[in-house]
Amino acid sequence: MEIGTNLEKSSFLSPVKNISILLLIGGIGSLIMALPYLIISTFLGMLQLIIAVGLITTSFGLRKMKKWGLYGYTAIAIFALFGPIYYFLTSHGTDTIQLVSVAVEILFLVYFWRISKKFN
Numbered sequence: 001m002e003i004g005t006n007l008e009k010s011s012f013l014s015p016v017k018n019i020s021i022l023l024l025i026g027g028i029g030s031l032i033m034a035l036p037y038l039i040i041s042t043f044l045g046m047l048q049l050i051i052a053v054g055l056i057t058t059s060f061g062l063r064k065m066k067k068w069g070l071y072g073y074t075a076i077a078i079f080a081l082f083g084p085i086y087y088f089l090t091s092h093g094t095d096t097i098q099l100v101s102v103a104v105e106i107l108f109l110v111y112f113w114r115i116s117k118k119f120n
Contacts, residue, residue: 019108020063027055044083051080067119070112077109
C-alpha cells in the first residue's frame with residue numbers, strides 16, 4: 001500500500017472510498033427510515049425511498065471511481081434538496097439535522113467534482 005501516490009484510487013485510505021462507504025451506510029439507513037415516511041406522507045416517503053436507493057447504487061459507482069457514479073450522486077444530491085425545501089414550505093420550520101445532512105452532501109459533491117478528472 002502506497003500512501004501519497006494516486007491516493008484517490010490505490011489506498012484503502014482513499015477519501016472517495018471512505019465517502020462511498022458512508023454513503024452506502026446512509027443509504028441503508030435512509031431505506032429503513034423511508035417506511036415511516038411512506039405512512040405519514042406519500043410525497044416525502046417516495047422522495048426518501050428514491051434517495052435511499054440512489055445512494056446505495058451510486059456508492060458502488062463512486063467506490064469504483066466511475067463517471068456514472070459521479071453523475072448519479074450529483075442527481076441524488078440535487079434531488080435531496082427538495083425534501084428540506086418541501087418541509088420548510090409546509091411547516092415553516094427547519095430541522096437542524098436535515099440542514100447539516102444537506103450541507104455534508106453538498107460538500108461531498110463539491111469534492112467529487114474537484115477530482116472528477118480521476119473518474120473513468
